[in-house]
Amino acid sequence: MKGSQVSDWRPTAPIENLIFRAASLKSIRDFFAARDVLEVETPLLCRHSVTDPYIQSISASLHINGKENKYFLQTSPEYAMKRLLAAGSGSIFQICKAFRQDEIGRLHNPEFTMLEWYRPGFDHHALMDEVDALLQAILQTQAADKFTYAELFQQYLGINPHTATLGNLFECLAANNIELSSELLPALGQPYLQSDDLAPASERSQHDFYLQLLLSHCIEPKLAIERPCFIYDFPASQAALSRIQPGNPPLAARFEVYYQGIELANGFHELADANEQRKRFERNCLRRQQMNVDEMTIDENLLAALAAGIPDCSGVALGLDRLIMLASKSTHLSPVISFDLSNA
Amino acid sequence: MSIYGLNEIRSGMKLIIDGDPCVVVENEFFKPGKGQSVNRLRYRNLKTGRVIERTYKSNDSIEGADVVEVDAQYLYSDGNEWNFMATESFEQYAVHEAEVADAKIWLKEQGECKLTLWNGNPILVTPPNFVQLTITQTDPGVKGDTAGSGGKPATLETGAVVRVPLFVQEGETVKVDTRNGEYVSRVKE
Numbered sequence: 012m013k014g015s016q017v018s019d020w021r022p023t024a025p026i027e028n029l030i031f032r033a034a035s036l037k038s039i040r041d042f043f044a045a046r047d048v049l050e051v052e053t054p055l056l057c058r059h060s061v062t063d064p065y066i067q068s069i070s071a072s073l074h075i076n077g078k079e080n081k082y083f084l085q086t087s088p089e090y091a092m093k094r095l096l097a098a099g100s101g102s103i104f105q106i107c108k109a110f111r112q113d114e115i116g117r118l119h120n121p122e123f124t125m126l127e128w129y130r131p132g133f134d135h136h137a138l139m140d141e142v143d144a145l146l147q148a149i150l151q152t153q154a155a156d157k158f159t160y161a162e163l164f165q166q167y168l169g170i171n172p173h174t175a176t177l178g179n180l181f182e183c184l185a186a187n188n189i190e191l192s193s194e195l196l197p198a199l200g201q202p203y204l205q206s207d208d209l210a211p212a213s214e215r216s217q218h219d220f221y222l223q224l225l226l227s228h229c230i231e232p233k234l235a236i237e238r239p240c241f242i243y244d245f246p247a248s249q250a251a252l253s254r255i256q257p258g259n260p261p262l263a264a265r266f267e268v269y270y271q272g273i274e275l276a277n278g279f280h281e282l283a284d285a286n287e288q289r290k291r292f293e294r295n296c297l298r299r300q301q302m303n304v305d306e307m308t309i310d311e312n313l314l315a316a317l318a319a320g321i322p323d324c325s326g327v328a329l330g331l332d333r334l335i336m337l338a339s340k341s342t343h344l345s346p347v348i349s350f351d352l353s354n355a
Numbered sequence: 356m357s358i359y360g361l362n363e364i365r366s367g368m369k370l371i372i373d374g375d376p377c378v379v380v381e382n383e384f385f386k387p388g389k390g391q392s393v394n395r396l397r398y399r400n401l402k403t404g405r406v407i408e409r410t411y412k413s414n415d416s417i418e419g420a421d422v423v424e425v426d427a428q429y430l431y432s433d434g435n436e437w438n439f440m441a442t443e444s445f446e447q448y449a450v451h452e453a454e455v456a457d458a459k460i461w462l463k464e465q466g467e468c469k470l471t472l473w474n475g476n477p478i479l480v481t482p483p484n485f486v487q488l489t490i491t492q493t494d495p496g497v498k499g500d501t502a503g504s505g506g507k508p509a510t511l512e513t514g515a516v517v518r519v520p521l522f523v524q525e526g527e528t529v530k531v532d533t534r535n536g537e538y539v540s541r542v543k544e
Binding site: 119223 | 362383384385386387390391392393395407408409410411412413415
């Protein structure tokens with residue numbers, strides 16, 4: 012590549028990869044047609060976006076009747092699809108673009124393709140089986156392994172993620188030679204540190220952060236090398252929009268699936284309780300304030316749909332670019348995306 | 356000096372980390388399913404030569420280092436210091452053992468090299484990929500052997516010892532790859 016400032020007009024993906032991509036899309040559509048799952052399209056430009064404190068949405072100014080309105084490019088079609096579910100759509104799937112601010116890397120393009128689908132009547136285990144079937148079809152892999160979050164940490168790091176203290180987590184990081192910048196190492200003995208150890212299960216953000224580092228730096232690279240691997244039953248504090256199963260410890264009905272060390276999808280047995288959902292959104296907003304991040308208003312239409320009643324269902328969001336990257340044996344997203352950020 | 360956000364840092368950039376000038380080897384972005392993103396930086400400390408991996412918050416930032424590479428010529432050494440002159444500025448630099456390090460066995464008077472300067476001070480000397488040096492000592496070897504096994508050791512005018520084919524003789528000039536210390540070919544005067 013020449014070191015030129017002007018980008019190349021050529022696509023970042025070779026044409027044969029685009030042909031492969033089209034064939035994969037057809038296989039995916041056939042997969043869902045055989046299962047009577049309806050294909051839908053929902054808006055990418057909406058008045059609201061997610062309140063998740065760690066996701067930044069890209070906004071656009073939409074002129075309506077001469078006035079400027081701030082709209083958001085969707086980070087996932089979830090909210091609109093849940094409104095469809097509440098309206099009686101039945102099982103639905105969507106292949107669409109999603110957009111995220113500040114996510115750029117070998118496996119991240121700010122504009123990417125999502126495959127998202129919802130299954131009334133499925134719990135997260137049934138949906139894992141369906142995701143497994145899809146991966147076998149598209150990646151030609153064998154049936155996936157499945158581990159709970161606790162089993163995974165026990166097996167790879169010898170710790171119980173639900174009961175480990177922050178001190179235990181730091182020791183584990185050090186034992187695995189993970190070096191952190193000073194910003195990521197809070198001074199030991201600080202009150203914040205101690206209170207987080209005692210915080211109720213739903214608010215342990217510091218624990219979750221270090222657990223996440225251990226997962227991404229120490230476990231993920233070794234995970235699912237030969238066949239896909241599901242991780243399920245996450246700590247309740249990492250539930251996002253999934254149901255929480257009461258117990259000791261309470262667990263989130265959430266799963267992720269990996270292949271060759273790469274996270275492909277995130278699924279939930281969806282939370283249907285509008286009040287609980289509102290509480291989680293409010294906690295997100297508070298966290299956004301604490302982190303000094305842009306304020307996001309709550310999507311009342313989603314909450315109204317939940318209150319009107321969505322069927323008991325599970326849903327999953329899968330990174331389609333990554334799936335196709337793996338299926339085509341590429342190591343980066345760019346060879347499977349027609350024009351990535353570098354020359355879009 | 357400029358400050359760079361973790362999301363703008365690319366391989367090849369020079370940064371100050373823990374007070375030392377470093378060059379970035381790789382910057383990997385991690386974004387967990389629902390959590391704070393981090394960047395794992397792999398970088399080489401230009402003073403110690405060590406390669407280190409460290410994880411940063413994605414919205415963190417690191418100071419850029421004023422590090423430049425200049426073409427220079429080796430002048431002479433008194434055993435303690437090695438003296439160089441930058442080809443463009445004619446500025447002279449005295450460099451110590453630690454900075455000359457592996458380069459010193461490839462330096463002959465007027466020889467070209469690159470100097471890495473941090474805030475104007477030399478921190479590293481890099482010889483060119485190939486140098487041509489005369490053999491000052493080597494055994495005669497077996498006449499007529501053109502593709503011998505293993506070859507024989509030869510001492511070069513700079514003191515470097517390189518394995519050369521058996522047919523190469525004392526007084527001849529040879530081309531050597533400084534990156535791996537291997538003989539490449541003879542040089543006809």
